[in-house]
Amino acid sequence: MLNFSYHSPTKILFGKDMEFEVGKEVANYGKKILLHYGGGSIKRIGLYDRVIDSLKKEGIEYIELPGVQPNPRLKLVRKGIEICKEEDIDLILAVGGGSVVDSAKAIGIGAKYDGDVWELFEKKAVPKDTIPVGVILTLPATGSETSNSTVVTNEETKVKVSVRSEIVRPAFAILNPETTYSLPKEQTSAGVSDIMAHIFERYFTNTRNVDLTDRLCEGTLRTLIKYAPIVLKEPNNYAARAEIMWTGTIAHNGILGLGREEDWASHKIGHEISAMYDTTHGVTLSIIFPAWMKYVYKNNVERFAQFAVRVFDVEADFNNPEVVALEGIRRLEEFFRSIGLPTTFKEAGIPTDKIDEMARRCISNSGGDSVGFFVKLYEKDVLEIYKLALE
Template sequence: MNGFTFYNPTKILFGEGQIEHVGEETASIGKNVLFLTGGGSVKKAGLYDKVLALLAKAGCRVTEKSGIAPNPEIDSVREGAKLCRKEKIDVILAIGGGSVIDAAKAIAAGAIYDGDPWDFFDKKGSVDKPLKIGAVLTLSATGSEANGNTVVTNPETEEKRATYHPGLYPSFSILDPTLTFSVPREQTAYGAVDILSHVFEQYFHNVANTPLQDGAAEAIMRTVIDCAPVAMEEPDNYNARAQLMWASTLALNGLLSSGITRGDWACHIMGHEFSAKYGLAHGASLSIMFPSWMKYVFKANPERFAQFSKNVWGVDISSLSVEEAAIAGIGATKDFFHNTLGLGVSLSDHGIDGSRIEEMTDSATKHAALGSFVPLSREDVVNIYQSAL
């Protein structure tokens, strides 16, 4: 186990009815609010009007901006940053899933930056003293409600990039599982893949003596595996939705990586290419990438994958070789994605051929080599993409 510094300043208000505190929590960090939302679902559910009323009661002045798309685009960030400067915004309240919260973070950084907000994602500029952020989560997936990460897409350059800054942690996040009851079946499945993938990125490492981290990661994975199918079949099952919501937060709030590494993240970076160039949902890209990556790298540490098979998937490995046990867990993962969640596990499942693999490889490796569990060469990246066809 390695030494570490754990930092997470986000206040979490979890449970049914916590939305009642959104006004007071927002007012405690700023009174001039940019109210940021995605599509029309928050209005249909009555959440939009309720939050506006609570903000007004708390004495907040509200400027509204809606229309944040999945895989939020840089133009929305630019528009939001400009609006913040015009209206002298001091706090952004994001209501939605990870895309809306990520957009809020990028807008918060861009509002006090003289250049183009894309600079943060293209490694040409640095975030400094962003605006305060509050969040109301309506989709269990990204963990953006309790971390300093933000991911934005640039359609002009066909790039999807991430950046991090400790100032981008939301000051508070409201997690009410009942707000996820209306999430459609497919989005619930994609969210489950996203949560699992965040754990995968941190679970597959080569640091010795990490039973606490391993146990926590394995518990989160088993929870998602148990609860995602229930939530898909029973959308208003409070316990299943609550477990998924808390799993989403714990999967990427800094807890699992403490004492090991910052994570591998090769699959996320490679998967971003599918979203940027083909418009795939983030979860769809990950359900393709991870089985291919696992099969490609497992021989570097088959014992870790054998442990994964036994402790996460419940595979009886007593009569299997280490390599056979490892392969069984990889197969169980792919089967869960495809047969239980009903998602594609190859590019061909989405009608995508291999014509842009070289281009995607160049883009994925633009800023740095990929991988820490197994450092990947350019040739490795090409091979993994090809195996995903």
């Protein structure tokens, strides 16, 4: 186990009707907020009205900034920063999925930064402060409601990159599983893939002696595998929606990666697909992860065999660990397909003629000459992984 420092100060309010608490939570931070959301879905499910009621009850003034799109855009972030500076905003309230939360986080650090916010994403400076961000989550997926990162797309240059900083962990997060009942199947499935990917990026490590954390990862993965098919069949099943929603937070609040080297290559390889074709984040991950696994498993067959046995109940054949490892990867692909997710470019209908450019951009956007730690992947390796994912 490696040394670590961990601080996850986000207050969580989880359960039915918890959105009615938002006014009181906000009041701890001030009287004037930026209300940030996407399109009509929070209005359609009545969440918008409940939030407004709760804010009004506490006398909170709110300025609205809707319009966040999936793969949130720099332009809207800049607009939010402008409003925050002009209006002296006390807190940014993100109501929606991970894109809204990431956009809010970017606005928060941008409003407290002297230069242009994109410099923080280009790693030309590190964020030192933020306007507090509160969250009402409606889509379990990115884990952004408690995480220490935000991902934004520069729509002009088609660059999708992240800022990682303890500064960006939200002040509070409200999670009501009922708000996820009306999610389309594709979003539910893509969310599950995203959550699994957050665990994989931590689980597949060469750091030894991380047994407790391995078990926490495995239990979280098993929960997803059990409940994803249930929520797809019974979208209004509270118990199952609650398991998926809480799993999304546990997967990415940091606790599953403590004391180990994490990887994050697959996220970066997937980001290039989103940047190029605006593909849903979770879909890029169900495509890239099996390919990544096939490319790297030989580097640590034991870990992939453990994954197969403990997560997918593959029989533990110690004479043939490689067979066990490959069966685990096969079952993961099967699982993704069973919940309606593509595992190749072809299945997703994504063009395949720009993979050279994507591999090149993946490395150049990383700021170094490689991505990942489980195995360091150079441009040629990233290209091979795209090729393995073609069909």
